[in-house]
Amino acid sequence: MYEVELKLRADHESLRERLDDVGANWVEHRRQVDTYYDAPHRSFADTDEALRIRREEPADGDDVTKLTYKGPLIEAASKTREEHETAVNDDEALQGVLAGLGFEPAAVVEKDRTYFDFDEYTVVLDAVDGLGEFVEIEREVPEAEVEAAREEAIGLLERLGLDPDEQIRTSYLGLLLAADD
Amino acid sequence: MYEVELKLRADHESLRERLDDVGANWVEHRRQVDTYYDAPHRSFADTDEALRIRREEPADGDDVTKLTYKGPLIEAASKTREEHETAVNDDEALQGVLAGLGFEPAAVVEKDRTYFDFDEYTVVLDAVDGLGEFVEIEREVPEAEVEAAREEAIGLLERLGLDPDEQIRTSYLGLLLAADD
Numbered sequence: 001m002y003e004v005e006l007k008l009r010a011d012h013e014s015l016r017e018r019l020d021d022v023g024a025n026w027v028e029h030r031r032q033v034d035t036y037y038d039a040p041h042r043s044f045a046d047t048d049e050a051l052r053i054r055r056e057e058p059a060d061g062d063d064v065t066k067l068t069y070k071g072p073l074i075e076a077a078s079k080t081r082e083e084h085e086t087a088v089n090d091d092e093a094l095q096g097v098l099a100g101l102g103f104e105p106a107a108v109v110e111k112d113r114t115y116f117d118f119d120e121y122t123v124v125l126d127a128v129d130g131l132g133e134f135v136e137i138e139r140e141v142p143e144a145e146v147e148a149a150r151e152e153a154i155g156l157l158e159r160l161g162l163d164p165d166e167q168i169r170t171s172y173l174g175l176l177l178a179a180d181d
Numbered sequence: 182m183y184e185v186e187l188k189l190r191a192d193h194e195s196l197r198e199r200l201d202d203v204g205a206n207w208v209e210h211r212r213q214v215d216t217y218y219d220a221p222h223r224s225f226a227d228t229d230e231a232l233r234i235r236r237e238e239p240a241d242g243d244d245v246t247k248l249t250y251k252g253p254l255i256e257a258a259s260k261t262r263e264e265h266e267t268a269v270n271d272d273e274a275l276q277g278v279l280a281g282l283g284f285e286p287a288a289v290v291e292k293d294r295t296y297f298d299f300d301e302y303t304v305v306l307d308a309v310d311g312l313g314e315f316v317e318i319e320r321e322v323p324e325a326e327v328e329a330a331r332e333e334a335i336g337l338l339e340r341l342g343l344d345p346d347e348q349i350r351t352s353y354l355g356l357l358l359a360a361d362d
Contacts (some may be wrong), residue, residue, distance in 0.1 A: 012245070015185040041222030051282065069278040087270040088248070096265030101232065102222065176236030177281065 001140040002074065003083050004149040006157060007168050010135040012125050018160045024118035031057040034109040036173050040102030048072040050173070051103060053094060065091040109172045121156060128172050130179065135162065182321040183255065184264050185330040187338060188349050191316040193306050199341045205299035207248040212238040215290040217354050221283030231354070232284060234275060246272040255327075290353045302337060309353050310359065316343065 035173045037044075037051040044050055050070040057063050071082035088094045091094055111128040124136040137156055154164040170178070190245040217227075218232040225231055231251040238244050245268055252263035269275045305317040318337055322330045335345040351359070 022208045039282065047283065051278075063281060067278060069281040071281050082277075082281070084274045084281060085271075086274035086278070088267045088270070090267035093267035094248070096263075097232075097267070100230065100250040100252050100263070100265060101220065144208070 002146055003081060003138060003140050003142065004146055004153060005136055005138040006150070006153050006164065007134055007136045008085075008157070008162055008164075008166050009168065010125075010133060010162060012127065012133045012135075014126065015135055015160065015162075019116050019118070019123065022118065022159055024123060025117040027122075029059050029112070029114045029118055032109075032111055032113050032174075033057075035105050036107045037098060038106040038108070040104075050171070051098075052169040053098075055089070055091065056174060064091075069096060076115040077152060090141055107173055109176060111152070111172070119152075121153060123156075123160075126172075128176075131172060131175055135160075182264075183324055183327050184319060184321050185327055185334060186317055186319040187331070187334050187345065188315055188317045188350065189338070189345075189347050191306075191314060191343060193232060193308065193314045193316075196306065196341065196343075200299070200304065203299065203340055205297040205304060208296040209300055209302075210240050210293070210295045211286040211290050213294050214238075215292075215354075216286050217277060217288045217290070218284040231352070232279075234279075234308050236271070236272065246270075246275065248275060256325075268291075269285075288354055288358060290357060297302055299337060300333075302334060304337075304341075307353075309357075311319060312356055314325070314354055315349070315353075316341075 014022075020057045033055045035053045037040075037053070041050065049072055050068075050069045052070070054066045054068060055063060057068065066085055066087050068083065068085040073081055109128065113127075114125040116123040116125070118137070118141045121137050121139045124138065125137065126134045126135060139149055139153065157164045168175075213360045214236045216236075218234070220232065221229075225252055230253055231249075233247060233249045233251075235247045236244060237247065240329040247268050249264065249266040254262055270300045290309065292307045294308075297304040297306070299318070302318050305319065307315045307317065309315060318334045320330055320334065338345045349356075
């Protein structure tokens with residue numbers, strides 16, 4: 001499966017009203033702390049890959065740790081990537097595995113994330129520490145459906161009163177690293 | 182924590198009687214299928230490390246997938262290594278992460294494994310496909326206790342009627358690769 005994802009800056013207060021107007025459903029809220037790793041054998045900045053440990057703190061329930069690999073862009077306009085993600089039981093052991101293999105923590109991205117269901121898509125409101133407020137609309141589809149899903153996502157953004165031309169293609173990690181410069 | 186582990190060839194039928202005699206307790210039985218990976222950036226054969234996905238099939242209960250990294254030997258006599266292991270929820274996603282990073286499956290070791298508790302140690306009876314019957318005695322200890330734990334493990338092997346001098350320091354993977362030559 002491929003992740004189709006579009007991201008924009010958006011004021012959350014007005015966006016929540018529009019989500020309510022169009023009948024999108026609130027799903028859940030989580031605090032996410034993402035640690036991105038550098039590889040020992042190639043530069044992920046050059047290859048456009050990412051390796052991440054995500055710690056999620058749901059409003060209710062136990063913390064969850066996930067390991068995620070994101071491959072290079074396969075379709076630049078929609079930021080479509082091959083992605084593999086699994087929950088892991090032992091955060092500390094996973095850090096030990098990566099350290100043993102020579103992967104090193106490079107940067108941390110922290111945010112409050114709220115999920116809504118909107119048609120077949122997930123709409124995500126992100127308040128990112130140090131960066132501000134964003135919205136993402138995303139969906140996983142088979143490779144053959146990527147282009148159609150991207151067009152549909154653009155239509156949904158317009159229904160939310162957003163301008164798809166203002167799409168941001170840089171990751172939060174990239175925005176934070178740029179802000180550090 | 183460091184894993185102290187001693188391994189010998191042993192006939193399981195007679196060993197089960199001795200375990201019963203000394204009061205060791207049967208714990209459980211599992212089928213294990215281990216896939217070992219080659220790294221893209223160094224030769225684990227040269228560095229004496231290992232990266233493994235283990236699929237465990239308990240006699241009762243659901244299959245479990247574990248990711249394990251084993252570092253180089255830190256104490257050759259007892260085969261003591263730094264080890265990091267965590268269960269993961271999605272076997273296929275984990276394979277995707279490793280493939281994306283450039284790690285490739287190199288060899289598979291399959292065995293039937295039976296666990297016994299014996300004092301502070303775990304005694305493991307392994308019937309390895311293509312290799313035969315083995316026993317391992319193992320325990321995790323802090324680094325400062327490694328030498329004392331190794332001495333104690335030798336004493337327990339003698340109580341089981343085994344000769345600690347017959348210790349095998351080659352991994353099942355190494356034995357299988359040697360048998361292939």
